[in-house]
Amino acid sequence: MARKILTEHINVPGIETFDVYRKQGGYTAVEKAIKTMTPEEVVEEAKKSGVRGRGGAGFPMGMKWGFLAKPEGVPRYLVCNADESEPGTFKDHHLMKCIPHLLIEGMIISSFALGANKSFIYVRGELMYVIRILEKAIAEAKAQGFLGKNILGSGYDLELVVQPGGGAYICGEETALLESLEGKRGNPRNKPPFPAVKGLYQSPTVVNNVESISNMPWIINNGGDAYATIGIGRSTGTKLISASGHIQKPGVYEIELGVSVDEFLNSDEYCGGVRKGHYLKALVAGGSSVPILPANLITKTAAGEDRLMTYESLSDGGFATGTMLGSGGFIVFDETACIVRNTWNFSRFYHHESCGQCSPCREGTGWMEKVLHRIEHGHGSMHDIDLLVDISKKIEGNTICPLGDAAAWPVASAIRHFRDEFVWHITHPQEATQPGAVYMGEMVLG
Amino acid sequence: MTESPNLVAFTPERLETVKEIIARYPEGRQKSALLPVLHVAQEQWGWLSSEVMDYVAGILKIEPVEVYEVATFYTMYHLDPVGKHVIEYCRTGPCCLMGGEDVYGHLKQKLGIEAGGTTADGKFTLKEVECLAACGWGPVFQIREQFYMNLTNEKVDQIIEDLSK
Numbered sequence: 001m002a003r004k005i006l007t008e009h010i011n012v013p014g015i016e017t018f019d020v021y022r023k024q025g026g027y028t029a030v031e032k033a034i035k036t037m038t039p040e041e042v043v044e045e046a047k048k049s050g051v052r053g054r055g056g057a058g059f060p061m062g063m064k065w066g067f068l069a070k071p072e073g074v075p076r077y078l079v080c081n082a083d084e085s086e087p088g089t090f091k092d093h094h095l096m097k098c099i100p101h102l103l104i105e106g107m108i109i110s111s112f113a114l115g116a117n118k119s120f121i122y123v124r125g126e127l128m129y130v131i132r133i134l135e136k137a138i139a140e141a142k143a144q145g146f147l148g149k150n151i152l153g154s155g156y157d158l159e160l161v162v163q164p165g166g167g168a169y170i171c172g173e174e175t176a177l178l179e180s181l182e183g184k185r186g187n188p189r190n191k192p193p194f195p196a197v198k199g200l201y202q203s204p205t206v207v208n209n210v211e212s213i214s215n216m217p218w219i220i221n222n223g224g225d226a227y228a229t230i231g232i233g234r235s236t237g238t239k240l241i242s243a244s245g246h247i248q249k250p251g252v253y254e255i256e257l258g259v260s261v262d263e264f265l266n267s268d269e270y271c272g273g274v275r276k277g278h279y280l281k282a283l284v285a286g287g288s289s290v291p292i293l294p295a296n297l298i299t300k301t302a303a304g305e306d307r308l309m310t311y312e313s314l315s316d317g318g319f320a321t322g323t324m325l326g327s328g329g330f331i332v333f334d335e336t337a338c339i340v341r342n343t344w345n346f347s348r349f350y351h352h353e354s355c356g357q358c359s360p361c362r363e364g365t366g367w368m369e370k371v372l373h374r375i376e377h378g379h380g381s382m383h384d385i386d387l388l389v390d391i392s393k394k395i396e397g398n399t400i401c402p403l404g405d406a407a408a409w410p411v412a413s414a415i416r417h418f419r420d421e422f423v424w425h426i427t428h429p430q431e432a433t434q435p436g437a438v439y440m441g442e443m444v445l446g
Numbered sequence: 447m448t449e450s451p452n453l454v455a456f457t458p459e460r461l462e463t464v465k466e467i468i469a470r471y472p473e474g475r476q477k478s479a480l481l482p483v484l485h486v487a488q489e490q491w492g493w494l495s496s497e498v499m500d501y502v503a504g505i506l507k508i509e510p511v512e513v514y515e516v517a518t519f520y521t522m523y524h525l526d527p528v529g530k531h532v533i534e535y536c537r538t539g540p541c542c543l544m545g546g547e548d549v550y551g552h553l554k555q556k557l558g559i560e561a562g563g564t565t566a567d568g569k570f571t572l573k574e575v576e577c578l579a580a581c582g583w584g585p586v587f588q589i590r591e592q593f594y595m596n597l598t599n600e601k602v603d604q605i606i607e608d609l610s611k
Contacts, residue, residue, distance in 0.1 A: 075472070087538045087577040118472070125485065125522045126534075126578055129591040161470045166481045166520025169576065183480035183512075185519040201475060242582060244540040250582035288539060288577075329581070331540050345539045349576050355519075 002269075003230060005218045005238045006211065007254040010098050016133060018140035021101040027146055029217035033109045034154045037220075042113035046216065048224025050236035055081055055172065055209030056287060056327040058311050062224075067196040068114055069204040077205040078111045078119040080213055081177055085124055085169040087288035087349060088329025091240035092210035094252040096123070096130050100137035104160065106213035108146060109220055111158050114206055118159045121210075122177050125164040134162050169353035173401045174207035176355065187357045188401035211240055231257035235310035239325070241270075245332035248272030261285070261307045261314075262299040265332070278334035282418070285314055286326020288346050289406035291413030292339070293323050319413065338438045339421050343414040344372035350407030361404040364395040368411055375422060378429030385422050389415055454501040460486055464505060476506050480516055484523055493524035521575065529564040529571040531609050533557075534588045538577040541584035545598075549585045552599040556606055569610060 014020035021027070033042050047062030068076060080103070084092040096103055103121070111119045123131050138160050141147045149157050163181055165171050171180045175189035178200050199205020215237060219227050228236045235257040241264065244250050249272040255264060265280070266273045274280050280295040301307050302321035307314065314325045333342070351365035368391050371384050392408035399405070415422060421439040425432040432439075456464060464483050471478040483506065487498050499513040506513075517523045524532070535550055554560060557570050564571040580586045583595035594605055 084579045085577055088540050088581050090579040090581050090583075093579045124579065125481070125520070126575075126588060128485070129593075132591075159470075163478075164482050164485055166484070166516070167522035167575070168520050180481065181478060182475070183477035183506075183508075183516065185515055201472065244581035244584065245543045252582065331543070331581070333543065337543060342539050342542070345537075345542060349538055352576055 002254070002256045002259065003238065004254050005227075005230075006095060006102065006214050006240060007099075007252075010095075015099050016101070016137070018101060018137070018144060021099070022144075025221075026101055026217075027105055027141075027144075029220035030105055030108050030146055031152060033220050034112055034152055034156060039113045039115055042109060042220065045219050045224035046113065049215070049219045049227035050224075050231075050234065051212060051215050051219065051227065052235075052311065053209055054211035054215075054239065054328070056086060056289070058325065061208060061212050064196070064208070065110075065114060065206060067194070068206055069197045070115065071204070075118070075201075075203050076114055076116050077200045077203055078107065078114050078116040079174075079177065079181065079200060079205060079207045080107060080119070080121040080210055081172060081174060081207050082121050082123040082127075082210045083165055083169075083172040083177060084210070084327075085172050085353075086327045086329055087346065088242060088244055088284060088331040089287045089327040090242045090244075091252045091328060093127060093130065094242075095210060095214060095240065096127075097133060100130075100134050101141065102214045102217065103134070103210055104137050104141050104147075106216040107160055108141075108151070108158060109216045110206075110208065110213050111160075112156055116206075117157050118161065120161045120163050120181060120200075122163045122165060122171070122181055124171075125166050128164060131162050131164055138162070168355075169349075170355045170401070170403060173403065176401065177207060178205065185355070187355050188403075190400055232308065232310050233312060235312060235325075239309070239328050241309070241328045241330050243271050243330045243332070246275050246278060246334035246337065247332045248275055255309055257310050259309050260299070261309055264309055264330070265299070271330075271332070274332065274334050278336065280332065281335045281337055282333040282339060284323075284329065284331040284333075284410075285309075286324045287329030288331070288349065289402075289409060290324040290326040291319055291322070291409050292343075292417065293321075293413070294417045297321050297417070319409070320416075323413070335440070336436070336438055338376075339414050339418040340372070340376050340425050340432075343411055344369065344376045346410045347372050347407065350403065354403060354407070358399040358404065360395045360398040361407065364391050364404070365407045367391050368407070372411070375425050376432075378425070378433040380422075380426040380429075382423070382426055384426065385415060385419065388412075454497045456486070456490060460490055468506070477508050477512070479506060480508070480513065481520070484513070484517060488523060493526060493528050524571075527564075530569050531589050532571045532573060534573045534575040534578075535561075536576070536578045536580070536584065536586045536588075537574045538581075540577070540581035541586055544584040546585035549597050549599060549602060553587075553602050553606075556602060570606070 009024040052058045168186045171186040176186040180186045195205040283298045301316045347369040351369040356362045392412040395404040396408040424439045468479045503510040503513045561574045585597040
């Protein structure tokens with residue numbers, strides 16, 4: 001069995017309560033950090049661990065902490081990004097619901113490291129029941145002296161605030177999240193200045209994902225070096241993977257980074273394989289935004305090597321033959337899935353969720369949705385395929401935030417790897433629009 | 447619609463909640479309370495009329511337009527009257543792979559309404575929403591704080607019948 005950092009105790013009955021969490025060794029990392037370490041030493045452990053942003057960007061967390069400006073007399077903020085909305089991703093939902101104190105403990109340690117006295121957990125508004133679980137856990141921790149004034153007699157004060165969102169994917173982008181937290185529309189900000197210099201209320205701010213922060217208790221208890229021994233190369237530690245789609249056992253799994261895609265997909269410890277009687281057609285490895293890959297490129301790289309669940313191996317081959325680890329939203333498609341329909345579905349999502357600030361994204365996502373809709377519904381022309389590629393190129397890289405890229409990649413990759421299927425929809429509109437109709441011809445490689 | 451929006455004032459308990467929310471933020475940053483306070487308002491009135499939004503603006507000492515622009519941006523806020531139970535049905539890819547579109551068709555037939563509609567008896571409003579972060583347990587819909595997961599036609603029938611009582 002693989003090592004578990006985040007989910008070792010997740011099935012212990014009552015783990016959502018302070019007492020049970022404490023009995024399992026909870027809050028010892030807060031004691032260690034606050035009583036025996038300086039904030040700089042905590043930051044140093046985060047750097048040594050090599051833990052990378054688990055929301056999707058994969059930027060080293062310790063390095064991000066190192067960028068935080070520290071002007072005299074100006075408050076600093078830590079904001080946890082719990083706006084989990086990337087299609088295919090539900091790990092933070094699971095973690096917060098099942099073991100809320102892990103995030104609270106991570107928030108205390110991280111806030112101490114950054115010198116923040118008021119920190120926020122911004123949770124997507126649909127998860128109001130999870131917000132109530134977190135608020136209860138915070139009240140328990142406060143009653144035990146782990147939050148509030150003068151934590152454990154150290155002189156360090158911290159208040160934790162749980163903030164609900166209002167239903168907007170874009171607020172997972174960190175500057176849109178900060179706007180939203182200030183009570184505004186979730187329009188991403190131009191950068192620079194980066195949040196590390198001017199973030200919440202124009203003060204230096206760090207925004208980190210739930211899973212990233214939840215690694216901190218283990219890192220403090222065991223050391224950043226020990227964390228860095230798990231995984232392969234620059235993909236250190238463990239990762240929560242949200243597995244969905246046509247598999248035997250959908251759910252949230254904690255893997256050691258470096259397990260092979262084949263093992264993750266097919267072993268009984270994880271997904272248990274594609275559902276019985278069916279076979280793998282395609283896979284989205286890191287949430288809806290990352291390129292979709294056909295079966296022949298997902299368990300092996302184009303060079304024929306085993307594809308591993310790491311940042312590097314999944315992106316091997318670039319976008320021509322690779323993809324990204326992203327948020328770890330692992331969506332499996334068997335032969336009954338229609339790629340055109342799914343691509344239209346994802347395009348509708350990005351069109352719906354575009355904030356409307358940048359015209360390439362506001363207009364382009366709408367055009368892509370419309371063109372895909374007409375192909376899927378039997379009204380496409382051959383010119384539409386090139387038109388989609390053209391629109392995707394005009395969005396990519398031309399927007400304030402990465403939502404534009406995230407909207408462009410699924411379309412461009414679906415056409416790159418499944419062009420035949422788009423062509424078939426256009427040349428065979430009557431067959432293609434039958435309920436459940438799926439193209440079963442040869443897949444195009446590369 | 448639990449109360450008439452013409453009598454716009456939070457209940458004493460909710461007003462306490464709102465004051466507690468405002469106190470979470472630094473001095474002068476009470477606008478940060480807008481999203482959570484709008485959720486409290488929607489809990490009381492079911493939807494956000496312009497009277498309710500103006501009332502919230504007054505409480506937070508901000509301009510009404512600052513409330514309108516937020517309420518129209520975020521999809522969770524209802525800007526029209528809704529039924530007793532608002533069903534928010536996930537229409538995104540992973541749920542569709544699990545048969546979400548078929549179950550959705552069944553649900554619409556059962557209720558006799560399309561997306562955005564409310565049943566004649568005022569019991570159900572149907573809304574399509576994007577990914578609810580529950581993809582491994584799809585198909586999924588949400589009614590207020592409750593998630594209904596691994597939906598099938600039979601489960602949908604049962605849920606609707608239970609809520610219709």
